[in-house]
Amino acid sequence: MTDRSSSTDLLQGTLDLLILRSLVFGPAHGHAIAHHIRQSSDAVLQVETGSLYPALHRGEARGWLTAEWAVSEKGKRAKYYRLTPAGRRQLTAEQARWQQVSLAIGRVLTAERQES
Numbered sequence: 001m002t003d004r005s006s007s008t009d010l011l012q013g014t015l016d017l018l019i020l021r022s023l024v025f026g027p028a029h030g031h032a033i034a035h036h037i038r039q040s041s042d043a044v045l046q047v048e049t050g051s052l053y054p055a056l057h058r059g060e061a062r063g064w065l066t067a068e069w070a071v072s073e074k075g076k077r078a079k080y081y082r083l084t085p086a087g088r089r090q091l092t093a094e095q096a097r098w099q100q101v102s103l104a105i106g107r108v109l110t111a112e113r114q115e116s
Contacts, residue, residue, distance in 0.1 A: 015047065015055045017098060020064060020083065020091040029078035030056060056081055064090050 022028065022036045033056075034047045059065035064087030072078040083091070 013094075014098075015051060016059060016064075017091070017094040018045070018047075019052075019055055019059060019081075020087055020094065023065070023081060023083045023087070024091070027080040027082040029072055029080050031078070033081070059087065062090075063087075 018037050019033055022033045022040075025036075028036070030049070030052055034049075034052055038046050056065065056067075059081070060067060064084060065081045066084055067079050067081045069077060070080050
């Protein structure tokens, strides 16, 4: 994340979820993944290179992603990441968990004071 005063810090593990979701649309290189996250979040989430690439390597190590080198649309050599079947299963599980957590946080934020 860049400029902490104007962007939201990602909760631990959230970046993995955002990367997996970005790759649902097909293979992409790191810059395109970061751009998708930034654009989809209306520039609220801005992923730094120092966070993105370790997360992509972690996804490869966990078997959620595969990668291969190819030439980008700008004619440069780039590593393209693709979801594996295990990555799709992880995405489904993480989306369900995220929805559960966000609903729970919403309930806490809107709860009336409880008397003990």
